[in-house]
Amino acid sequence: MDDYRKYVSKHYNRLLEQCKVRLDEVEREYPEPREDFQALLKARGISRRSFLKWTGVMTTALMLPPIFKPMVARAAENFSRIPVIWLHFAECTGCSEAILRSSYPNVDDILLETISLEYHETLMAAAGYQAEKCLEEAMEHFAGKYVCVIEGAIPRGLNGQYLRLGPKGETGLALGKRVVSKAAMTISLGACAVWGGIPAASPNPTDCVGASKALGVSTVNIAGCPPNEVNFVGTLLHFIMFGSMPPRDGEGRPLWAYGKRVHDFCERRPHYDAGEFVEEWGDEGAKKGWCLYKVGCKGPYTFANCPHLRFNDHMSWPVMAGHGCIGCTERGFWDTMAPYEKPIQEAAIGGGERTIDNIGIILTAATAAGVAAHGVYTAIRKKDKNQEEQKQEERE
Numbered sequence: 001m002d003d004y005r006k007y008v009s010k011h012y013n014r015l016l017e018q019c020k021v022r023l024d025e026v027e028r029e030y031p032e033p034r035e036d037f038q039a040l041l042k043a044r045g046i047s048r049r050s051f052l053k054w055t056g057v058m059t060t061a062l063m064l065p066p067i068f069k070p071m072v073a074r075a076a077e078n079f080s081r082i083p084v085i086w087l088h089f090a091e092c093t094g095c096s097e098a099i100l101r102s103s104y105p106n107v108d109d110i111l112l113e114t115i116s117l118e119y120h121e122t123l124m125a126a127a128g129y130q131a132e133k134c135l136e137e138a139m140e141h142f143a144g145k146y147v148c149v150i151e152g153a154i155p156r157g158l159n160g161q162y163l164r165l166g167p168k169g170e171t172g173l174a175l176g177k178r179v180v181s182k183a184a185m186t187i188s189l190g191a192c193a194v195w196g197g198i199p200a201a202s203p204n205p206t207d208c209v210g211a212s213k214a215l216g217v218s219t220v221n222i223a224g225c226p227p228n229e230v231n232f233v234g235t236l237l238h239f240i241m242f243g244s245m246p247p248r249d250g251e252g253r254p255l256w257a258y259g260k261r262v263h264d265f266c267e268r269r270p271h272y273d274a275g276e277f278v279e280e281w282g283d284e285g286a287k288k289g290w291c292l293y294k295v296g297c298k299g300p301y302t303f304a305n306c307p308h309l310r311f312n313d314h315m316s317w318p319v320m321a322g323h324g325c326i327g328c329t330e331r332g333f334w335d336t337m338a339p340y341e342k343p344i345q346e347a348a349i350g351g352g353e354r355t356i357d358n359i360g361i362i363l364t365a366a367t368a369a370g371v372a373a374h375g376v377y378t379a380i381r382k383k384d385k386n387q388e389e390q391k392q393e394e395r396e
């Protein structure tokens with residue numbers, strides 16, 4: 001055990017040294033901060049104590065030990081040095097709304113307010129050739145240093161011609177390839193940029209796909225429709241501290257944010273375990289805040305930290321508001337998680353409520369075997385499809 005402790009402590013001390021070197025580099029080589037962060041905190045009524053508390057919470061969220069708290073604070077102070085080029089493709093812009101709107105600013109919101117947006121089509125005052133010039137200048141001036149944020153899916157149909165942007169009518173596909181080629185890191189923000197989201201929903205006539213697939217680059221995938229701003233802030237902080245993408249899961253999502261299922265931290269979970277379910281909207285169970293599984297909650301198959309972070313100034317989240325999770329952080333959720341107000345097994349293994357116990361057993365077994373729940377879901381879907389095909393053959 002002692003050897004293990006020594007190993008862990010050596011590992012983190014080495015990481016801490018790397019982090020200090022990186023922060024020195026950021027302070028030396030990146031532009032001066034656009035804002036005096038401490039002065040801004042003071043002006044917004046955030047005390048030093050609250051800020052320190054935030055560094056503790058963020059350090060834990062990033063899965064780092066407390067020795068990194070001063071580094072997180074230093075990264076926050078340098079947040080506005082990082083140039084960001086923000087591109088919009090096929091989407092509803094809900095991601096920008098989710099990230100930039102808040103009524104009671106906390107530290108995360110203040111950080112986002114200071115972000116050095118060199119180019120953002122929906123927020124910048126410039127338009128047409130003037131906006132194009134801003135983009136070209138930022139790409140040249142900050143080549144190899146800027147973070148490219150992509151919102152929206154990229155249509156590949158007709159060689160990308162379903163989406164043309166800017167005064168020269170460049171396709172989204174060509175613009176995206178050009179901008180990511182000089183970026184230090186690319187973030188796909190929101191389900192659309194990650195996997196295509198709603199624009200890629202079946203039958204997907206424009207052949208929309210996520211940024212990584214369309215542009216052939218590795219991206220940090222901040223999934224969700226819309227995503228949570230803290231997951232975005234944490235990813236940028238990690239980049240400032242280590243100069244790299246955070247460790248990611250097989251779907252490119254930061255592990256610290258998407259490593260657990262919604263179901264694992266849901267406040268209605270004790271009701272799931274006790275077999276207390278809302279049977280239909282507005283019934284006694286709904287009034288008592290029971291589990292929403294039978295009215296379609298996909299929390300058991302969805303990897304995200306929504307119960308922890310919540311939305312709208314951290315006030316609420318889908319399950320708290322009374323509707324089940326629709327699995328918006330999962331691949332192809334618009335098609336794969338439907339129907340939204342029915343449990344999946346009803347469609348998948350044709351069982352209705354009687355199958356809830358079976359699903360419980362399947363999930364428990366899956367957890368024990370270390371298999372991701374969505375893998376089980378896919379298997380159930382496949383089984384269903386096979387049964388359907390068999391039935392069809394019998395009919396024929």
Ligand code: FSX
Nearest residue numbers: 091093094095190191192
């Ligand atoms: Fe998609 Fe974002 Fe959903 Fe909307 O940009 S993830 S439709 S919230 O806006 O891309």
Ligand code: SF4
Nearest residue numbers: 266269291292297299
């Ligand atoms: Fe919460 Fe949904 Fe899981 Fe029920 S099924 S405990 S509502 S996440």
Ligand code: F3S
Nearest residue numbers: 306325326327328329
């Ligand atoms: Fe999306 Fe489910 Fe969270 S619907 S916002 S992943 S609770």
